[in-house]
Amino acid sequence: MKYLIDPMDLSVEEIDELIDIANDIIKDRTRYQDVCRHKILATLFFEPSTRTRLSFESAMLSLGGNVLGFSSASNTSASKGESVSDTISVVSSYCDIIAMRHPKEGAPLVATRRSKVPLINAGDGGHNHPTQTLTDLLTISREKGRLDNLTVGFCGDLKFGRTVHSLTKAMSRYKNIKFVFIAPPELKIPEYLKHDLLDAKNLDYKEVETIEEVIEDLDILYMTRVQKERFFNEQDYIRLKDTYILDLKKLEKSKSDLIVMHPLPRVNEITTEVDDDPRAKYFDQVQNGRFMRMALILKMLGLENEVER
Amino acid sequence: MKYLIDPMDLSVEEIDELIDIANDIIKDRTRYQDVCRHKILATLFFEPSTRTRLSFESAMLSLGGNVLGFSSASNTSASKGESVSDTISVVSSYCDIIAMRHPKEGAPLVATRRSKVPLINAGDGGHNHPTQTLTDLLTISREKGRLDNLTVGFCGDLKFGRTVHSLTKAMSRYKNIKFVFIAPPELKIPEYLKHDLLDAKNLDYKEVETIEEVIEDLDILYMTRVQKERFFNEQDYIRLKDTYILDLKKLEKSKSDLIVMHPLPRVNEITTEVDDDPRAKYFDQVQNGRFMRMALILKMLGLENEVER
Amino acid sequence: MKYLIDPMDLSVEEIDELIDIANDIIKDRTRYQDVCRHKILATLFFEPSTRTRLSFESAMLSLGGNVLGFSSASNTSASKGESVSDTISVVSSYCDIIAMRHPKEGAPLVATRRSKVPLINAGDGGHNHPTQTLTDLLTISREKGRLDNLTVGFCGDLKFGRTVHSLTKAMSRYKNIKFVFIAPPELKIPEYLKHDLLDAKNLDYKEVETIEEVIEDLDILYMTRVQKERFFNEQDYIRLKDTYILDLKKLEKSKSDLIVMHPLPRVNEITTEVDDDPRAKYFDQVQNGRFMRMALILKMLGLENEVER
Numbered sequence: 069m070k071y072l073i074d075p076m077d078l079s080v081e082e083i084d085e086l087i088d089i090a091n092d093i094i095k096d097r098t099r100y101q102d103v104c105r106h107k108i109l110a111t112l113f114f115e116p117s118t119r120t121r122l123s124f125e126s127a128m129l130s131l132g133g134n135v136l137g138f139s140s141a142s143n144t145s146a147s148k149g150e151s152v153s154d155t156i157s158v159v160s161s162y163c164d165i166i167a168m169r170h171p172k173e174g175a176p177l178v179a180t181r182r183s184k185v186p187l188i189n190a191g192d193g194g195h196n197h198p199t200q201t202l203t204d205l206l207t208i209s210r211e212k213g214r215l216d217n218l219t220v221g222f223c224g225d226l227k228f229g230r231t232v233h234s235l236t237k238a239m240s241r242y243k244n245i246k247f248v249f250i251a252p253p254e255l256k257i258p259e260y261l262k263h264d265l266l267d268a269k270n271l272d273y274k275e276v277e278t279i280e281e282v283i284e285d286l287d288i289l290y291m292t293r294v295q296k297e298r299f300f301n302e303q304d305y306i307r308l309k310d311t312y313i314l315d316l317k318k319l320e321k322s323k324s325d326l327i328v329m330h331p332l333p334r335v336n337e338i339t340t341e342v343d344d345d346p347r348a349k350y351f352d353q354v355q356n357g358r359f360m361r362m363a364l365i366l367k368m369l370g371l372e373n374e375v376e377r
Numbered sequence: 378m379k380y381l382i383d384p385m386d387l388s389v390e391e392i393d394e395l396i397d398i399a400n401d402i403i404k405d406r407t408r409y410q411d412v413c414r415h416k417i418l419a420t421l422f423f424e425p426s427t428r429t430r431l432s433f434e435s436a437m438l439s440l441g442g443n444v445l446g447f448s449s450a451s452n453t454s455a456s457k458g459e460s461v462s463d464t465i466s467v468v469s470s471y472c473d474i475i476a477m478r479h480p481k482e483g484a485p486l487v488a489t490r491r492s493k494v495p496l497i498n499a500g501d502g503g504h505n506h507p508t509q510t511l512t513d514l515l516t517i518s519r520e521k522g523r524l525d526n527l528t529v530g531f532c533g534d535l536k537f538g539r540t541v542h543s544l545t546k547a548m549s550r551y552k553n554i555k556f557v558f559i560a561p562p563e564l565k566i567p568e569y570l571k572h573d574l575l576d577a578k579n580l581d582y583k584e585v586e587t588i589e590e591v592i593e594d595l596d597i598l599y600m601t602r603v604q605k606e607r608f609f610n611e612q613d614y615i616r617l618k619d620t621y622i623l624d625l626k627k628l629e630k631s632k633s634d635l636i637v638m639h640p641l642p643r644v645n646e647i648t649t650e651v652d653d654d655p656r657a658k659y660f661d662q663v664q665n666g667r668f669m670r671m672a673l674i675l676k677m678l679g680l681e682n683e684v685e686r
Numbered sequence: 687m688k689y690l691i692d693p694m695d696l697s698v699e700e701i702d703e704l705i706d707i708a709n710d711i712i713k714d715r716t717r718y719q720d721v722c723r724h725k726i727l728a729t730l731f732f733e734p735s736t737r738t739r740l741s742f743e744s745a746m747l748s749l750g751g752n753v754l755g756f757s758s759a760s761n762t763s764a765s766k767g768e769s770v771s772d773t774i775s776v777v778s779s780y781c782d783i784i785a786m787r788h789p790k791e792g793a794p795l796v797a798t799r800r801s802k803v804p805l806i807n808a809g810d811g812g813h814n815h816p817t818q819t820l821t822d823l824l825t826i827s828r829e830k831g832r833l834d835n836l837t838v839g840f841c842g843d844l845k846f847g848r849t850v851h852s853l854t855k856a857m858s859r860y861k862n863i864k865f866v867f868i869a870p871p872e873l874k875i876p877e878y879l880k881h882d883l884l885d886a887k888n889l890d891y892k893e894v895e896t897i898e899e900v901i902e903d904l905d906i907l908y909m910t911r912v913q914k915e916r917f918f919n920e921q922d923y924i925r926l927k928d929t930y931i932l933d934l935k936k937l938e939k940s941k942s943d944l945i946v947m948h949p950l951p952r953v954n955e956i957t958t959e960v961d962d963d964p965r966a967k968y969f970d971q972v973q974n975g976r977f978m979r980m981a982l983i984l985k986m987l988g989l990e991n992e993v994e995r
Binding site: 407410427428431432434435438439441444448641642643644649660663664667 | 724726728752754755756766767768771772773775776777779780781
């Protein structure tokens with residue numbers, strides 16, 4: 069595993085192994101705290117994303133490794149006209165592994181051509197964000213004890229939501245998954261996903277417009293932000309926005325072991341009263357993100373068996 | 378001690394203990410150089426302050442720990458509308474201790490509600506900056522051998538100077554402190570401080586307009602910057618500014634063991650000819666700031682007794 | 687060696703020693719991986735330069751040391767009116783060695799007056815950039831096995847190219863060097879260099895306008911970028927620009943062991959088809975830059991003999 073660009077690059081078996089490593093890290097972190105000593109992670113964020121960058125950096129430091137990099141492109145050689153390939157050629161001389169974020173779709177793939185070290189896509193535009201998907205899978209696996217036989221509801225902006233598309237693809241490989249897409253007409257899941265994936269694989273899915281009509285059936289409710297600027301007009305936004313704000317009332321009829329997920333940052337699409345509810349798992353996702361990134365770094369550096377036993 | 382928001386949160390005894398730890402670090406730093414190994418400090422600077430950030434980072438690295446964070450809010454999720462509470466919820470999953478600076482008064486206090494780890498206020502607007510005050514106390518204690526029986530002059534912008542207000546409050550708890558406030562009428566110490574603190578505790582203080590008239594009496598002269606934009610009009614500024622610029626001439630009649638302090642950065646309110654005078658201690662303050670922050674990190678992580686003996 | 691401001695501050699013997707240390711590091715990096723443990727490098731970049739900053743940071747981390755600093759001046763106390771001397775006074779309390787970049791020529795020299803720790807100039811305006819020159823010398827030494835008896839071609843913007851001026855001066859101290867300067871009339875090597883250095887030392891040099899007329903003679907071809915804004919008018923730029931773009935065709939008649947160098951970033955002055963040619967050494971330069979900076983940090987900290995044997 070030299071590069072991770074698209075979460076679908078990984079087989080189900082590889083994902084299982086990463087989840088196993090992450091679970092082992094969670095069980096006893098101290099055994100992993102020096103395994104990446106003398107290794108350097110470069111975080112190359114051509115587009116700012118503090119949360120993702122800090123998660124990668126915390127992961128590497130928690131493995132005993134070191135970190136260098138940049139948090140936005142404004143001050144890099146890119147602004148002098150250097151190509152992404154050249155930047156990667158150079159920086160891959162300075163480090164042992166790269167986590168790269170870029171506003172252009174496909175940039176991390178181009179970068180792999182010249183990288184001398186393993187490279188992880190930390191998000192490329194609206195395209196892929198594989199470590200978020202792996203984090204989501206780890207969270208589901210830990211909370212539900214399985215990745216199959218689940219009814220998964222996605223709610224909010226399903227048209228542009230990169231995390232929703234990736235997780236839908238990833239979950240489609242497990243047995244007996246029922247998908248429920250909850251969105252306003254403007255923000256429904258794209259046709260290509262329905263046609264090429266859901267219909268093509270003959271998967272069980274339905275599309276609805278409110279949380280309330282399906283809440284009883286869900287094992288997982290995956291919330292995303294509904295951005296005002298996505299709507300055709302102000303009235304539609306005002307009419308619809310409360311429909312996609314999750315509060316304790318909308319959760320009343322849920323299964324007791326429902327889990328509520330969110331890729332964060334959250335603005336107001338989940339009220340803070342939900343935060344202390346045991347069904348809320350979005351802050352656990354954050355914690356899992358760090359552990360999954362630790363597992364991934366270990367695996368890509370080939371150090372997963374170097375751990376103290 | 379889970380959070381440090383206001384320097385007055387600390388008892389005199391707690392301050393004494395921090396000063397003791399800092400002095401012990403200064404005596405033999407090598408004994409402390411690995412005590413925070415495997416620990417991570419997050420420096421969350423929603424407002425830039427290079428000096429304070431680097432002091433915290435140097436402190437943590439000098440304890441053998443690691444550092445991650447951001448140096449300005451412009452590129453964080455805050456700009457996507459995330460609340461401070463959520464940012465802290467997330468980042469406290471990535472680290473063992475947080476140093477947080479924020480332009481809004483009270484933001485660090487709000488942050489403590491969701492932080493899973495100890496949190497230090499590294500400055501909130503014009504409000505509190507407890508590590509600066511602790512650094513000032515350490516410097517006075519080291520240079521004068523005591524924190525009581527002192528005549529302390531504060532000079533410059535006493536109206537808006539956060540460090541002056543905090544140090545005045547902190548010093549008011551020690552015995553036999555005489556306060557001398559040297560400022561133009563526009564920048565006198567606020568009424569609330571005089572009324573609620575100095576008068577209420579019946580402390581010894583006076584207000585004057587020039588350094589020369591009091592220099593002979595002072596054990597400590599604490600300088601601050603007089604910013605042009607604080608004045609009502611240009612003429613007042615031009616007339617007054619030289620009065621508040623410290624040079625060797627104004628120091629002529631001082632006690633031989635007077636110490637001159639300044640929170641830095643300095644613009645022109647102390648001439649560089651003073652820098653090499655033995656009474657100048659403002660660069661020693663910087664050094665002490667690093668050691669005090671080391672002491673504080675140790676104490677808040679509960680590691681102050683883990684040091685090699 | 688307390689400060690390195692100008693590459694010419696170093697004697698030929700000191701450069702030889704640095705090259706020896708760098709070569710030893712390249713031979714077995716693991717022996718060096720903990721030698722700077724507990725040491726802190728401050729990277730103070732008052733002007734952004736991601737490449738140089740990351741090279742220094744990688745060097746220090748690869749020696750087992752730590753790094754702190756800032757990557758642009760916009761958020762530092764400099765913007766509050768603090769002098770460079772004061773900033774250095776402060777930051778040299780936080781670290782063991784400083785690498786400093788500044789847009790103003792001479793700023794690093796001023797900085798040395800107040801620095802309590804060794805300081806390396808990481809580039810000051812169009813003036814000096816000693817670690818680039820040392821990197822170039824290491825590359826030539828490694829690739830050609832010698833630093834004398836060479837014909838060196840410099841091509842592109844020889845008027846403003848800081849790296850060209852520095853390397854010319856540095857190479858002028860070795861025996862039997864022939865210089866060939868390839869540039870349009872607008873961008874010829876400055877008169878002062880010809881008069882004060884090349885003529886004064888009676889060195890062998892010539893000036894030409896095309897690569898093709900000299901390619902056969904060269905042992906080294908050092909390319910630099912020709913910036914459009916350097917030209918008097920658009921037509922001249924359009925007429926001339928292709929002349930200074932290196933492709934495989936222009937390299938056809940070269941010696942088989944010619945090496946092509948470039949300080950990077952490259953925009954389009956070397957076509958990417960050249961990258962995979964064995965004569966292309968510009969990405970090796972990057973790698974060498976890291977090792978030379980490791981050698982320099984070791985030497986300036988006086989740790990070059992502390993290495994595990």
